[in-house]
Amino acid sequence: MHINEVAKQLNTTSRSIRFYEEKGLISPEKDEENNYRYFTEKDILRLSTILALREIGISVMDIKKILEDPKMSMEDYLNVQRSALFDKWIEIKDMIHAIDQMVEKTEDDHYSMDNILSLANHLKNLKNIRKNWQDKWNFDSWADDFDKNIKRIGHTFNVHQDYDEALAMIVDTVQLKQGETCLDIGIGTGNLGSKFLTEGIKVIGVDQSEKMLEMCKEKHPLIEVRKGNFLAIPLMDNHVDAVVSSYALHHLTDDEKLLALEEMRRVLKPNGQICIADLMFLNEDDREQVMGDFRKSGNTEAIVAIEDEYYADQLLLLNWLSEKGFEVKTHQFNDILGMIYAKKAKKDG
Ligand SMILES: C[S@@+](CC[C@H](N)C(=O)[O-])C[C@H]1O[C@@H](n2cnc3c(N)ncnc32)[C@H](O)[C@@H]1O
Incomplete structure (x- = not known):
């Protein structure tokens, strides 16, 4: 097909097509005698991809990378x-x-x-x-061994003590009907979100780590995965019936946590539910007490690990949720692991 015909078929101009050729995105065959370009079906498909990606705002340079990177899918x-x-x-x-x-x-x-x-x-x-917000932990590098590294017992300081109980309790606490949608944010390899699939729930998993999402998709193809951050959840307003999260929110500071709650509220339908199990203290006094106990017992591993992350102040989160009209309840699994359940009012205030 010649350039004018291709332009007409794809609703673009010959000039744009020549521009993409100049930038090295396409290289149609040229007739040596008259220099006319000839576009095969494959060229036209590539050009359609380019036009679609331009339309959604991807730069020409990035499109070039996409087309040249065999590992990255559309x-x-x-x-x-x-x-x-x-x-x-x-x-x-x-x-x-x-x-x-x-x-x-x-x-x-x-x-x-x-x-x-x-x-x-x-x-x-x-x-x-x-x-x-920055991923100072490099979660991409955790993805391959994440599941293997969840150590249930036998450590001086074990953040995953009660991990299975916490995930199970979230599933028991959140009341969802078949066909409803549940967002698992900071989904990692999908250990929490996947538990809802058996109930006939549509599960969307959001994570900032592409490698974690890849692993999640490989383990649980039925989960729809989306790259995104707690601070800008990639979903429209009032989109999901529940937001769940495990072991993820403590990678955000207090200010970031409150903004993350605001984001959860935004994507949640009226009457929707939030259920978070994470590393948290009951309040600032409790933090002092627990940290003091670790210090007394010489558990430096615990101190270093806690100080490397942002264990929540449960009271801060509860106060925020109550102010926004959520009904809240909590459960504490051990000194450092708690769960918050919050139900949004029918009419959001
Ligand atoms: C310790 S893993 C927990 C994974 C999973 N929820 C579980 O319980 O097994 C923490 C996950 O939270 C994600 N995460 C941390 N901070 C995030 C943020 N600001 N936005 C989105 N995901 C985040 C990480 O990429 C990682 O996959």
């Missing part, structure tokens, strides 16, 4: 792009929300610029929290 790249677009969308939503609030303030004849500035600062703070 699905993988779409997943990465969706996550990036959700980051932008959520940032824009925050900005629009701030504008609405600023306009509201200016409608008051006696408004002060300080009020506007404090809204701007709040927005800046949100942006920084979202931007600053």
Whole structure:
């Protein structure tokens, strides 16, 4: 097929096609005599892929990488792009929300610029929290051996003591009907989310680690995996009936945790449920007491491990959830592992 025909078929221009050729994304055969390009079915398919990826905002350079990387599938790249677009969308939503609030303030004849500035600062703070989270643990490198490394017993300090009980209790506590949707965030290799599949529930697993998601997909093909972060969950508003999470939230600081709860609330339908089992202390006094006990018994392994992460202050999370109208209840498995269950009000306030 010649360039004009291809352009017509794909609803683009010959100029754009030549541009992609110049950038090395396609290389149709050329007639040596008249220099006309000839496009095979394969070229047309490649060009359709390029046009589709451009339409969803992927840069020409990144498309080149996608097409040249034999290991990365189209699905993988779409997943990465969706996550990036959700980051932008959520940032824009925050900005629009701030504008609405600023306009509201200016409608008051006696408004002060300080009020506007404090809204701007709040927005800046949100942006920084979202931007600053980093995977300092390198979870991609944990993925292959993650399941093998879950040690149930026999350690000086064992974060996975009661791991199975905690996952089982989440499944018992969250009430879902067949056909409803459950989001497992920080899903890792899918140990929690997969337990809901047997109940006929649709499970979506979100994780920031592509390797963890690969492993999860390999073990549990029925789970829909999405790359994304607690701080910008790659789902539309009011999308799921439950959000569950195990052993993941303690990789976020307190400020980040509260923003993560806000994100969970956003994607949750009215009457939806949140259930989190994670490393946490009951409150700041409890943290002091437990850490003191570890110090007294000379358990430096415990101290170092706890200080490397952000074990939650359960009370902080409970207060936030109650303020937002959730009904909450808790369970404590041991000194460092707790569960929070929260049910969203029918009408979100
Ligand atoms: C210790 S693993 C737990 C995995 C699984 N939930 C379980 O209980 O076996 C923690 C997981 O949380 C994910 N994670 C940590 N911080 C995250 C964040 N900010 N957003 C999304 N995922 C995160 C990691 O990539 C990792 O897969």
